[in-house]
Amino acid sequence: MKMSNKLIPRFWLFFATLLLSFNAFSFESGVSGTVSYRDLPAEARETLQLIRAGGPFPYEKDGSVFGNYEKVLPQRKRGYYREFTVKTPYVRHRGARRLVTGGEPQSTAEVYYTADHYRTFRRVSE
Numbered sequence: 001m002k003m004s005n006k007l008i009p010r011f012w013l014f015f016a017t018l019l020l021s022f023n024a025f026s027f028e029s030g031v032s033g034t035v036s037y038r039d040l041p042a043e044a045r046e047t048l049q050l051i052r053a054g055g056p057f058p059y060e061k062d063g064s065v066f067g068n069y070e071k072v073l074p075q076r077k078r079g080y081y082r083e084f085t086v087k088t089p090y091v092r093h094r095g096a097r098r099l100v101t102g103g104e105p106q107s108t109a110e111v112y113y114t115a116d117h118y119r120t121f122r123r124v125s126e
Helices: 005-021 043-052
Strands: 032-037 081-085 098-102 110-114 121-125
Touching: 043 081, 043 098
Parallel strands: 032 121
Antiparallel strands: 081 098, 098 110, 110 121
16 A cells, blocks of 8 residues: 555654654653642641651551652662652542652652652652
8 A cells, every 4th residue: 555645744744743742752851840848738748747757657558669660750770769648638549649759768858749640740849
């Protein structure tokens, strides 16, 4: 099957548009700016206080290694990032909100907040 010369430019335009619409191929980083500590939801501030205190955490997975498989955060060795659940009011499961910390387990020097289950992150500033 041979494409007509008129269809070839349209095909490539469609293909390029489709390719750039996928997040994995876009040129945007998943870390979109910062959010100040005071602008975090109250539940995220509570979770951050628990991290600094070393727990106890309400969810079993809190403190587990965050793999950064989507490569949204800066690349580090496995085990560098840890994830913590941020409670979502009126939701019976863990919800989509998380804090991800980098470095030592109780360190909050590098903290990222996501409200959309790891699609995008904002770095938390004090």
